[in-house]
Amino acid sequence: MPKKKSLWTRETPCLVCETNMNNYQFMTKSQTVVVDEWMIPHTEAIGGYESFPDELKTTICPKCLTGSNEYSYGVDDYSRFYKSPTKNNQMKEYFERCADARFHLLADEFARFEKESATLDARGNRPKNTRTRATMEKIWQNRDQYGVPFFNLIFNEPRDLVTVLVLFSMDRFYQLLRICFNNDIEPSNWEYKTMQEAVDEKFSAEKLSMKSAEPRFWYLTQNFLQSNYYLDKLIADIYNDGEHPFADLKKEYMEQAYKNLQYCMDNDDLSAVPLETKDGGINLLMAKFHYMFENTEAGDKCLRFAKNYADNRMKRISSSNQQLFVNMTDDLYKEHFAQEAEGAEEGATTEKAG
Ligand SMILES: [Zn+2]
Known part of the structure; x- marks a missing residue:
């Protein structure tokens, strides 16, 4: 008997610019969550259902590139950032202001995996050079005309491992910006690195108190661990587990996961740990x-x-x-x-x- 479909695609308006984006959900009771040795949750099919592709975790806007890994981002209970309209509009403004910085991160991350992208594109008969920096920049300059169809083509399923890794970096941007907003951090600009440095500077000097829990540090921890998981998959796929150029990146992902988990521990914040443990x-x-x-x-x-x-x-x-x-x-x-x-x-x- 063929397996029952578990993937369910919903169109949902971007919380910032209201362009429709795809949110990938699984059918209720079709999956169970199993953690691995790093406590990373993975979905596993129940009964006669197909497995849900975890690669579709990031919901991302094809126009302004706001993207999050949170499962119900943009749907149902998560159709606004905050309940307070004033706060919600402020948050939107923050995101609007730094669309260029999101694009730079996206382009940088695709450039990091340019060689691997080329291999995957050749295998999947995709047009060559779609994800090179030059193409990306041209599209971004003319984004009113070409942005949405282009980024939909790149982001929508099936996602290859490079796309998954790049989209995970967009979730990191999202989480960092929200940490800045919640904690009154004003970096000198909104590029990813600058934001990261400003956040580190604040939280290595003053530890979070129990009263001001910040679950987004846990989301970042998970993101880095999961990125390492997908990076390992990419290495296995492209380099047959042989020599590869990503030793430093793997180390960086682990260092970042370690650091963010320490921030969680500092204020005993277990509110976001989605585990029975x-x-x-x-x-x-x-x-x-x-x-x-x-x-x-x-x-x-x-x-x-x-x-x-x-x-x-x-x-x-x-x-x-x-x-x-x-x-x-x-x-x-x-x-x-x-x-x-x-x-x-x-x-x-x-x-x-x-
Ligand atoms: Zn948007």
């Missing part, structure tokens, strides 16, 4: 990052917290994601506290024997 999950993830960047002491502290959570607060495991969390915590704990772990097991055996 909450504090435990985020501490396990943090521990993995600390170890990766050789911050052993901090890693041990987070890992002990995660282990305690797994042992004492997860008595009844009700999902495969929770089971995965417990297994990963136990494995990492054994690796880092070998002696203690052995001791505990011996203790448990004695208890049973008694």
Whole structure:
């Protein structure tokens, strides 16, 4: 029997310029969310449904290039940035003001993957050079005439891995701008790098307080981790896992994910963690990052917290994601506290024997 379709495309007006954009949803109850070893959620088909392509995560406007990875961005409950009309209009103005900066990021990111784009285009019989900087710039200069059909052609399904990676950078732009707006940060201009530096400057100096949670740091963490996941897929596809030019980019994605997760931890913000493992999950993830960047002491502290959570607060495991969390915590704990772990097991055996 053929599988049931799970992909559902909805047209929805851009929150900034009201041009129609495609939002890709999956049918209710057609997918389940499974996390991987970095706690990144992936959808997995249930029953007779097709898998939903996670590559379609970004909803992006073909006119002003405002784009977000948030699942229901632009639809239903998310048809405005803020409930307050004044705040909402201010936010729109922010986005209008920096359309050029979004375009620069888009063009830079496509340029970064120019060689890979060419390979994928040749394979998929796409017109050559569509995504080169020269073409992009020409289109942007004449965007009133050609912008919408051109960017629709580039962005709409099926998306290849280069497009996915480029669109993820547009989500990062979106999240950073909203962080600036929420926290009264005024960078000297709205280019991505300048915004990023201004945000870092503010939050490395003054930590967020519990009262002013900022879930967008978690969205950024996820974005960088997921970007690394897609970058690995691209490397496997184009370079057969052999030598590739992306070692520095992979490192940068991980450093950025680490930094943003630290901002989340600073204010105990777990509000956005879409996991059934909450504090435990985020501490396990943090521990993995600390170890990766050789911050052993901090890693041990987070890992002990995660282990305690797994042992004492997860008595009844009700999902495969929770089971995965417990297994990963136990494995990492054994690796880092070998002696203690052995001791505990011996203790448990004695208890049973008694
Ligand atoms: Zn727009």
